[in-house]
Amino acid sequence: MEKEILKILKQHQNEYISGQDICESLNVSRMTISTCIKKLKEKGYHILSSTKKGYCLTDDNDVILIDHIKARLPDFFKNIEYFDDIDSTNDYLKRSPHQQGDIVIAQSQTKGKGRNGKSFHSPQQKGIYLSFVLKPDLTIYDSLKITACLAVSLVKTIEKNYPVYPQIKWVNDIMIQDVKVAGILCEASLEMNTARIENMIVGIGINVHSYTMPDELQNIAGCIEDFCTTKVSREQLIIDFFHIFYQDYQNLQTSSFLDFYRQHSYILHQNITVYENNQTYTAYVLDIHDDASLKIQTEKGISQLCSGEVSIRKKTSS
Incomplete structure (x- = not known):
């Protein structure tokens, strides 16, 4: 029932809809609506309540239906x-x-x-x-x-x-x-x-x-x-x-x-620091292969860097 109420509130987002209108749309009691609204608020939804106007889902809510x-x-x-x-x-x-x-x-x-x-x-x-x-x-x-x-x-x-x-x-x-x-x-x-x-x-x-x-x-x-x-x-x-x-x-x-x-690579043609298997070394990213691995230049020569327990950060200039 909460999802149905939320859907109605989203259709009227940032404007009030009366509790009676919601009741008639869903064929439920005012008490049911009130209980569900309370639960929605507890879940973090910002809903204004007014005895004269009804309920309003404020525009700072981003509801996923x-x-x-x-x-x-x-x-x-x-x-x-x-x-x-x-x-x-x-x-x-x-x-x-x-x-x-x-x-x-x-x-x-x-x-x-x-x-x-x-x-x-x-x-x-x-x-x-x-x-x-x-x-x-x-x-x-x-x-x-x-x-x-x-x-x-x-x-x-x-x-x-x-x-x-x-x-x-x-x-x-x-x-x-x-x-x-x-x-x-x-x-x-x-x-x-x-x-x-x-x-x-x-x-x-x-x-x-x-x-x-x-x-x-x-x-x-x-x-x-x-x-x-x-x-x-x-x-x-x-x-x-x-x-x-x-x-x-x-x-x-x-x-x-x-x-x-x-x-859109963040590291292509950049000096980087590689952390791999408890070891650290610097490298320069020459290219990205068609399997998405990296072609890198290190002091030992050109090599390939593949997926694994590896983290990479841009090398900071001294």
Whole structure:
């Protein structure tokens, strides 16, 4: 019932609608409406109540209605589940069997996951936190290309909706002006005794609407709308992302999206510091190969840097 009430409030967002009108639309009692409104407020929705005017969903709410998204996605994405709160959308998909194209979206996460065991801060109504299932006919050695495809889709989505210039920090972060605004986490399971991917769970986290970051994330992470005055609904960003990703994913074998990837690289032709297997070394990024690995120059010569327990940061000048 809360979802039905929220849908009605969103249709009249920033204006009052009487409790009686809601009752008649849903054929329920005023007490039921009042109880549901209270629960919605407890979940973080800003709803004004007036004995004379009724209820008003204020314009600072960014409501996600799954029915709106379902109706506008390619058929490849079959099912969408939605949660007000969840531990981690990736972990949820790993706990039970799902089909390719299944999506789970959360309003907030209590244990949002980043790469290398890091957490992803996921507050109510401020970002997009979702995961979905892929079953690519590829080996684990091609998984970096999927991450690159996802990164390209995120950048294209952001550029379509905002007057900003995002860049891709190898392998899975989206940056705006040296600040991380989005991240990708791909977790694959392999077929028995082979290197082929049986199942891949893709996690996407995007910081959309501005808010005060925790102290430990200050100057490290930010939100897209910190960098412009444009406001975009999370529904629209989700729909655009899945349409763009679906198109590029169909062309995964051709690597046609990698030219865009190179153009938006945060580290191409940069001096970097590589942290790998408890070792640190400096390098210069010469190119990005068609499998999305890096061609780097070190003091030992030219080599290839692939996916793994590796983090990269721009080398600071002394």
